[in-house]
Amino acid sequence: MTKPTAPWRLSILTVAIWLAVMAAFLAVSAKLARDSAGAEVEATARGLTRMIAQRVAQHDAHLTALVALVQAASPPPEAAIRQVGASILRFYPRITQIDLVDLHAAPGDGDARLLAMPREAAPPDLTLLRSPVLAQPPGEARAYVAAPGGYVLAKRAVPDPAALAILMRIDASRLVDAEEWPGWAEARLTIGERVIFAHRMTTAPLATEWLPRLKTEIAIDSASQPLRLVLERPQKLTELVGGGTLLAMLGLSVIGVFGVQLAAQRAAARAAERRARLSEHEARLAHASRVNAMGELASGLAHELTQPLTALLAQSQAGLRLAAAAPPDLALIAATMASNVREAKRADAILKRIRDYVSNTKPTRTRSGVNGIVKDVADLVAADLRVRNITLVLALAEDDPVVIVDRIELEQVLHNLVRNAADAVADAAPERRRIEVRTASEGRETVITVTDDGPGIPPDVLARLFEPFFTTKAEGMGLGLSLCESLIGRMEGRIAAANRPEGGARFTIGLPAAPRPAATLPEAAE
Ligand code: ADP
Numbered sequence: 264m265t266k267p268t269a270p271w272r273l274s275i276l277t278v279a280i281w282l283a284v285m286a287a288f289l290a291v292s293a294k295l296a297r298d299s300a301g302a303e304v305e306a307t308a309r310g311l312t313r314m315i316a317q318r319v320a321q322h323d324a325h326l327t328a329l330v331a332l333v334q335a336a337s338p339p340p341e342a343a344i345r346q347v348g349a350s351i352l353r354f355y356p357r358i359t360q361i362d363l364v365d366l367h368a369a370p371g372d373g374d375a376r377l378l379a380m381p382r383e384a385a386p387p388d389l390t391l392l393r394s395p396v397l398a399q400p401p402g403e404a405r406a407y408v409a410a411p412g413g414y415v416l417a418k419r420a421v422p423d424p425a426a427l428a429i430l431m432r433i434d435a436s437r438l439v440d441a442e443e444w445p446g447w448a449e450a451r452l453t454i455g456e457r458v459i460f461a462h463r464m465t466t467a468p469l470a471t472e473w474l475p476r477l478k479t480e481i482a483i484d485s486a487s488q489p490l491r492l493v494l495e496r497p498q499k500l501t502e503l504v505g506g507g508t509l510l511a512m513l514g515l516s517v518i519g520v521f522g523v524q525l526a527a528q529r530a531a532a533r534a535a536e537r538r539a540r541l542s543e544h545e546a547r548l549a550h551a552s553r554v555n556a557m558g559e560l561a562s563g564l565a566h567e568l569t570q571p572l573t574a575l576l577a578q579s580q581a582g583l584r585l586a587a588a589a590p591p592d593l594a595l596i597a598a599t600m601a602s603n604v605r606e607a608k609r610a611d612a613i614l615k616r617i618r619d620y621v622s623n624t625k626p627t628r629t630r631s632g633v634n635g636i637v638k639d640v641a642d643l644v645a646a647d648l649r650v651r652n653i654t655l656v657l658a659l660a661e662d663d664p665v666v667i668v669d670r671i672e673l674e675q676v677l678h679n680l681v682r683n684a685a686d687a688v689a690d691a692a693p694e695r696r697r698i699e700v701r702t703a704s705e706g707r708e709t710v711i712t713v714t715d716d717g718p719g720i721p722p723d724v725l726a727r728l729f730e731p732f733f734t735t736k737a738e739g740m741g742l743g744l745s746l747c748e749s750l751i752g753r754m755e756g757r758i759a760a761a762n763r764p765e766g767g768a769r770f771t772i773g774l775p776a777a778p779r780p781a782a783t784l785p786e787a788a789e
Pocket residue numbers: 679683684687715717718719720724728733734735736738739740741742743744745768
């Protein structure tokens with residue numbers, strides 16, 4: 264029989280499974296949430312990059328237009344350049360200054376600047392720009408990070424050696440309008456290693472800094488102004504694991520745990536009820552089986568009783584004859600009466616055994632010698648076995664082992680085993696119609712074996728032998744061995760069945776040997 268799982272073990276297992284499922288669900292939903300936030304950062308960065316690329320392309324166009332004007336005449340047409348420059352400054356506020364410079368003028372020479380727009384603008388610092396711009400191929404525009412907050416876009420005019428160049432100062436903070444930056448992200452615009460603009464987050468600062476930030480870095484598509492946009496945002500745990508989801512899961516967990524607990528309790532209660540029903544059923548079966556067995560015993564007992572009754576009748580008739588004689592032989596009459604008393608007592612003992620056997624009385628445990636019990640069973644079955652031409656051999660231990668049992672119960676078990684053995688050998692050849700009952704003391708155990716020379720027990724039957732209602736007999740009830748097992752269990756003993764190598768079956772009963780002396784228990788009345 265499989266052991267039922269303890270309810271607490273069941274609930275721990277269920278809770279563990281539940282927690283694992285919840286953890287997996289949370290992990291998956293957190294991953295999905297992070298992926299979608301990452302995708303949002305990426306999409307925003309792409310949108311911003313496209314916008315910045317368009318704007319830097321405009322710078323190139325304006326610079327090209329101005330340089331074309333410078334090259335148009337010598338000296339350059341100042342009025343036209345000023346007009347174009349002024350409109351550029353007006354319509355593109357991120358272009359904060361436009362200068363036309365002579366790169367050959369000596370450093371610190373005020374004449375280096377030929378034109379300044381707006382007029383009041385501070386002169387550009389050419390000390391750093393002069394040589395790189397001179398080295399710049401004519402016709403190509405390049406950006407230089409000369410001052411914080413922006414950059415200067417420079418392009419030389421041809422032909423040389425005039426060495427004229429237009430410098431256009433760009434305010435990086437206006438490349439993207441303040442409201443165009445997402446409030447939830449930090450952004451940086453860089454050229455090379457230098458940060459030319461940094462945007463701070465405007466939404467409430469996100470506390471959970473230990474979660475890795477979501478970050479995207481994209482290069483702006485421009486040959487002259489190699490800007491990079493870096494967009495990043497921290498992530499809150501609550502974003503990954505939404506409060507609603509968490510609460511719902513916790514709620515469900517609690518309901519689930521209580522549900523399982525309740526189910527386990529109900530299952531335990533049902534199992535207890537089933538056990539109670541089974542043991543009641545078992546008690547009823549035991550009684551039914553005894554009553555049933557009584558029918559079989561009746562024929563044997565009737566035979567047993569005929570013997571003492573016939574003896575009683577014959578001896579009483581002889582006594583009557585002796586009494587009628589003159590003078591009556593009183594000694595002989597007394598001997599006849601004594602013999603009558605013995606026969607009457609024997610008949611009484613047989614009847615008492617029937618009474619005890621069929622009454623559903625509680626077991627009365629006494630110290631009993633197993634040999635005596637075996638002999639009683641042998642007496643009970645003797646007539647039946649004789650009729651069926653079956654030999655019963657008793658091999659009883661010399662020390663007559665003592666056990667503490669209800670005699671009737673043990674007799675019932677042995678009677679069942681002998682009856683099964685008789686059924687097993689019934690169809691065998693006459694020399695194999697043999698049953699042996701052996702008793703022995705083996706350490707602390709008293710062992711009784713019932714062996715037969717029948718066909719043995721097939722393996723599939725052996726596995727189910729002690730199951731209630733399992734029978735291979737047309738008329739069988741399949742209760743005998745199951746009852747034997749429960750009775751022996753009640754005696755704290757064991758019962759096992761096996762096939763003998765030489766053929767036939769062997770049933771072995773092991774009972775705890777009675778400790779001696781056992782002063783508290785009454786001796787069995789033999
Ligand atoms: P029943 O005798 O009513 O069938 P039991 O529980 O006493 O019920 O026995 C169950 C089955 O075990 C029997 O039907 C028989 O197949 C098998 N069995 C019991 N004893 C023996 C034996 N000595 N030899 C072979 N088979 C046996």
